Amino acid sequence: MSVRPTFMGLEIAKRGAMVSQKGLDIVGHNVMNATSTGYTRQRLDAYAVAPNTYNSRFASNRVPLAGQGVDTTGISQIRDKFLDKRFREEYGSTSYYNKVSEISEDIEAVLNEFGLNPEEENYSNTALQNALLQISNALSTGTSESDSTTNATVVFTAFKNAAAVLRQQAEKLQGVRDQAAYDLKVDVAQVNTTLEKIAELNKSIKTDMAVTRFSNGEYYGPNELLDERNLLIDELSGYGEVLIENQPDGTVTINMYGHTVVEDNKFDLVHMTEYADGTVSLEWNSNGKKLDMKNNSGSFKAAYDMINGRGENAQTEIENTTNGVRYYQDKLNAFAMTLARVANESIPIVNPETGKDYDPPQYKTLMTSINAKYDKATGEYTNNEPVTAANISVSDQWAKDNSFVIYRRDDLVNGPYGRLKKNFTDGEYTFTGLGDLTDGLYTGTFEGFIEDMTSTLGTDIAFYNERLSATTQITSDLADRRDEVSGVSQDEETVNMITYSRAFQASGRIMTALDEALDVLINRTGVVGRA
DSSP, X not given: OOOOOTXXXXXXXXXXXXXXXXXXXXXXXXXXXXXXXXXXOEEEEEEEOOOOOTTSTTXXXXXXXXXXXXXXXXXXXXXXXXXXXXXXXXXXXXXXXXXXXXXXXXHHHHHTOBOOOTTOTTOOOBHHHHHHHHHHHHHHHHGGGTXXXXXXXXXXXXXXXXXXXXXXHHHHHHHHHHHHHHHHHHHHHHHHHHHHHHHHHHHHHHHHHTTOXXXXXXXXXXXXXXHHXXXXXXXXXXXXXXXXXXXXXXXXXXXXXXXXXXXXXEEOOEEEEEOTTSOEEEEETTTOOBOOOOSSOHHHHHHHHHHHBOGGGOOSSSOBSSOOHHHHHXXXXXXXXXHHHHHTTTSBOBOTTTSSBOSSOOBOOOEEETTOEEETTTTEEXXXXXXXXXXXXXXXXXXXXXXXXXXXXXXXXSSHHHHHHHHHHTOOEEEOOTTOOTTOSEEEOHHHHHHHXXXXXXXXXXXXXXXXXXXXXXHHHHHHHHHHHHSOOHHHHHHHHHHHHHHHHHHHHHHHHHHHHHHIIIIITTOTTOO
């Protein structure tokens, strides 16, 4: 019978003590980082040491070299790649609906701003509805006294207020667009920084893993750097759809919006372009191509949709069919242009020679652009650019003489107030703004137009909020499931701590027993019978 090496038992106990001690280190590391953002629970991977009898003279009998104890392969992380992928997909959807909902509510705050009516304590009309109501009330008051200069002033004030409301809403709506563009620019800068950091981490992780390869082909990388990179990838998924491919050397290749943005230590950057018409585009620095944003994922796509969204009136490659800021700018412009057109086609000019209307009829200009000036010499307006919500105003002639609106002082039936009131309360029109489709944005009354606009916005917001609530719940559930796998469990770590502590104690006892056995073998063998 062959005899195993004398000190192998001590080596087994030493390995056991070292593995147990390292296990306690990892337990302590996990517990201390239980609340650290992005931390992934670590695990000590151990294996049973196998005897190598191939070149040994004991090759015919493995028993003497069997049972050589335990050793470690490395410190691994406990992660589920499928849960990571699902979480990032859903987080991208949540970020999209969060951003579109946020911008839509900013639009709502502009268009649904309450008007003031001192006659009603709990008045709930919007500012634009209230302005239209003031016009109707002013015209109703003046019908019985169509030659009253006082009533003419009331009518003038009502139209002037309506123009002021439209200009104010146009300015605030432009502010929503500008804020969304600014936020997008900030996000672009953040994404570029994130891509650069991930590429740098790829380089560091690759270098570290190049010297930690074991004979069995397993890699154990720098876990803290891996955590930092995973946290950045999670953050990146909130800006857009990302696909991750893990490479054998420890690096990751990241595809975002159909384009490779990180490969090894190389990265691409995003560039934002703003155009004179208010639209924006996002391109890749490397080739100048626009981001392929097909799916509703990420805040990039959300901001792009809401800034460039022109609804059914989208006409260029950059514009899209989302009811975004441009859609509601078109709506306000269509309302302003129709308001000016109807007002300017309501009060005929009387021929001073005949005392009757011109044939064909000529009308008084009541509404123009804010910079338009009346030239008495030519009888025309200069600087009279197309009327929009941003520039609509009462005409220069009307502003200088409030009674300009009076038609015939002796005509109470077809006077200015009756004619205007009928046009603004009962008339149905096709509301067409600048660059609109041929059939316009809406056909109906002024009141109906406002209701249609606010209803469309309310429906969109309700849908976005519903989708946001659903995706947020799914994202939260996935985050919880991921934490169950990768998060630190205090109970589990307590069990591991007890296990490693007892294993360490057992290794110590083995050393003590072997030391006593060796003491007998070395110092006491052959002593019996000596004088």
